[in-house]
Amino acid sequence: MSGTILEPGQIEAAASKPPFVQLPPRNLFELRAARLDTLAQNHPLSAYLALAAAICRAQQAVLDAPPDVPAPNAHRIRESLVHGLPPLAADTLVRDDGWLAFLDAVLRAFTLAAANPALDDALDHLRKTGSSQRKAWGVALVSGQYDLLPAALVPFVGAGLQTAWSHWLLGLDLGELREREDQAYCPCCGAPPMAGVIRHRGQVNGLRYLVCSLCSVEWHYVRLKCSHCQSTKRLDYLHLDGSPHGVRAEACPSCKTYLKQLYLEHAPDGECLSADLASLDLDLLLAEQGYLRRAPNLLLAPGGEG
């Protein structure tokens, strides 16, 4: 970040405002899978990281050949953009049927060599469950109520939701999306962020973007500011001594919450979802220190509540 050298023509670019949102690449889930495979080597949670990689590969297969379901209502999207509301509002769309086809497709595409009885049971359970129950689980997961659905099903329901929203997101024209200060929730779907990422290249060098837990869009959020209570006082950036993942938790002493930040400068191949799952040891230590985490990761039910 310190090594920015401006080329002719870049001064004008540097003087303009940074882009508000960054769309995820079309091969997002493939990148996640590859990164998870790398991180799974010699990791104490390697079995779970390998499972998450398999889920991400299934998500990519579905994103490449999405199921044939009607797109979300174009009028609603346009009106939402005009009035500054998230065009793919999660709390409304999750109650429609659209995303269920994506969940089905993810389940069809999912394969894992190292299967086990518990995993087979979970998949069986999910495949035999009717759409109204699935939808109720989806609603619970999107609104962050993990104890309303079986922990074993969370990663699959979450994967179905993510794939649907990312597919819709990539088909959206976001030209009318306006930046607002202190945007603590996703401007595209209204879901909370999963983590933050400090970019390290080009025009966005050194900027922090929050990564949506549901649709994976990234939106600009000023650095050194709590993404929950907007406090800028005495934030700490906590990490494990010698942690290889480039992850630091932005911990706010005033609201006692934290959000993990991925510093791409320290982990150039890093990606937020995989970095988050690979650094649960940090969450464990922070929980013991009394810090709370609001940011969900849809591929894991933490099971820590109550």
Place this chain on the structure above:
Amino acid sequence: MDMNRRQFFKVCAVGLGGSSMAALGMAPPAAFADQVRHFKLASTRETRNTCPYCSVGCGLIMYSQGDGGKNVVQEIIHIEGDADHPVNRGTLCPKGAGLLDFVHSPNRLKYPQIREPGSNEWKRLEWDDALDRIAKLMKEDRDANFIERNEQGQTVNRWLTTGFLAASASSNEAGYITHKVVRSLGILGFDNQARV
């Protein structure tokens, strides 16, 4: 969305037993939580500041380490441009980019020193003594050279034999106070250093 019913994403050693991992038969080894407890949590504090070199006032982010305890001195380990700052958008000039060395320079002046007239030696002195001495010398000079009226007998209250140079990246408020202090003494020659 009803945010009040949203649960915390709490990962705790006992909790992992109820997580998706355990439910899918992929629980971490029992020793995992114990191991983690022995890891040391390090803290890097990030602080916004303004570059002190010139009046452009580029935004900086300074990284310092220390465990955040009250009596622990934070050591600055890295300084970079603040990409959110509208003035410099993360960029720094070569002098600004070298700020870390400026902070840690062994030649940095950390206390007042004096070289007496005719001497070639710098002597260290206390802040109180230094300020007293400056005040005394300023008063002597002002008493000797203050111009109350000009040739036409008009009141001017000028003190032309002393000048004043203030720092570069001062805030408006610091500039206002500088102006108040210096002008009320009658000094006309003063400037804010716009470049170093």
